[in-house]
Amino acid sequence: MNPENFADINRRSANAFHEQKRLIKQLLAGKTITCRHCGQALQAQLPSAHSDTTGYIRCAKGCTDIELEASLPGC
Template identity: 50%
Template sequence: MNIDLKQFANLQKASKDSFFEQKKLLKQVMLGKTVLCSQCQQALTLYTPEQGELTGIRCAKGCTDIALDFA
């Protein structure tokens, strides 16, 4: 099996970027700011443990679905 190292590096960079993207997004939603889904442009909603079992940030359509651990 051949591993394309360049491709692998790109993949790592992408996931690192999206991690920071998610952190930034999370911070804004936590501050009560309206953040729109990058896919469907609908407002993202923060789901806290008080609202149910599935905690995280999601849009109405579900294309953005960031699971959060409120432990």
């Protein structure tokens, strides 16, 4: 892998991270976000520090299935 590809991957994962944070904020604000693949409403489960619950954002069909870190920086 050449350095250019590597930088591109880093940029893309950073974009995905910001995309996740944006989705979480909108879901927490009570907005309905639909899956970009199937158009179903996404459901959010926030990670809990008190139980070992893993947070996620996913749609009914499962084509969007994002696991959330236990602690979100800046949240």
